[in-house]
Amino acid sequence: MLTGRRPVYFGWWLVASGVVLMAVTSGTSFWAFGLYIKPVEEEFGWSRATVSFGISLSLLISGLAAPIVGRAIDHYGPRRVTLLGAVLTSASFLLVATTSSIWEWYFFLALNAVVRTMAFYIPFQSLVARWFDRRRGFAVGVMGVGFSLGGLIMVPVLRVVMDAWDWDGTLIFSGVLLASIYLPLGFKFIRNDPSDVGQEVDGDAVPRGQAPTGPRRLPGLTPRQALRTPLLWALSLALGFLFYGITGWMIHMIPYYESVGVSPGMAAALVSLAAGVGIISRLGFGLLADKVRYIETGAAVLSALLVVALASLLISGGSTLGIVFFLGFFLIGSAGGPMLEPLLLTRAFGLAHFATILGLVGVLGTIGTVVSPTVAGAIFDQTGEYDWALVMWMSSVALGGLLFLVAARMPRPVIPALEPLPVEPEVVAAGGGMPVEAPAAPV
Secondary structure, eight states: OOSOOOOOOHHHHHHHHHHHHHHHHHHHTTTTHHHHHHHHHHHHOOOHHHHHHHHHHHHHHHHHHHHHHHHHHHHHOHHHHHHHHHHHHHHHHHHHTTOOSHHHHHHHHHHHHHHHHHHSSHHHHHHHHHHOSTTHHHHHHHHHHHHHHIIIIIHHHHHHHHHHHHHHHHHHHHHHHHHHHHHHHHHHHOOSSGGGGTOOGGGOOOOTTOOOOOSOOOOBOOHHHHHTSHHHHHHHHHHHHHHHHHHHHHHHHHHHHHHTTOOHHHHHHHHHHHHHHHHHHHHHHHHHHTTOSOHHHHHHHHHHHHHHHHHHHHHHTSOHHHHHHHHHHHHHHTSSGGGHHHHHHHHHHBSTTHHHHHHHHHHHHHHHHHHHHHHHHHHHHHHSSSHHHHHHHHHHHHHHHHHHHHHHTSOOOOOOOOOOOOOOOOEEEETTTEEEEOOOOOO
16 A cells, blocks of 8 residues: 555465465375374284275375366366365364274275365365466465475474374364364455456456456366377376375385384474475476476476485485485475476366366376375385385386376367357447447457
8 A cells, every 4th residue: 555556466365375275284184194104003903005005095086086076166166165175174084083993994084085185286276277377387386385384394293293192183183273274264265266356367457447357268178178189198197107106105205214214203304304395396396387388398307306316215225315315306306296287287278177187187197196005015014125115116207207208299289269258239339320239348
């Protein structure tokens, strides 16, 4: 008001709140999975592969539910789906805490996976795509900071809670915390479209005396059209192999550190450190993404860095120096992380059905992420170490990088132009008073 500048674009308030919500949701679920493996294993006497399979099943169900959630988001809007998902996710954490048998462990984690998909990742990526155009890469990068903050802040907090209240108390804490933070921020800041608050996309100024144009029509391929393109399958396979390696490592990173002699507290601190420093790399990747022509090439480079990072652990045997080298390469290599999917898919297939297409790609990519934690757990059960798991993850990430290079050379699908909206003709006076038909309103 004092400077006469226009107010902050509401989209940035949405992104800021999304960072907090992403941090809480990812921190209490994805980042925290590794914390539960050993305590659950010790309490019930199950093998590590058995416990890990529950987490893998959760990832599988989440992937299978993704297209349905994406379709609901495209139809009903992210706001309604996300807020409902937050309530159900909080309740599901309380349900998982009551686990007393292996079938309950699997079933309750599966329920958590379905409702978590409604409140995490797909809705936020859809919101960024709707609110930003020119600055989408940077906005996605900022939103990705929330994912890193989940590991930086929530893992140490949940580690302390677990030491005091055990694994089931930690789940109850997670459910209460999620509801108490998510619902107030969600009701306040989550809006489906800039027109909901009287603004235009990217915060463009509305001409004086003219009302906002309302929700814009989004260009893009239909899911069926996208599935017919070789590019979608190449990207899906590339992301599947990449996330096979990344997800398997992230689920087992705390058990890995402990297996090479790192204390539980230090293992949680290393995860927190990696997540914290990763904030800088995600922001940097977001800035570069708006200037890079082919995100696929950048994804291939990041994959190569991840291969070097995992190789440093394998060669060093998990020594202190090896962990230092690993963190250096991993922090840069994982910069794209969950940002790759929205950047790749919106450029290739448009925005009209982005959430549904993202969900479909999630199904195809989930096949890899489901198998990885279970296989890694079985490898550890048989050998007592993670060396062959590291080899497996390295190979998968390398194959994903090669597929990204192939995708970069594939032709881009042509996104059909939007047809003008139908308008009722009306008679207006022109020049000498002859009636003429008014031109169609711009889209």
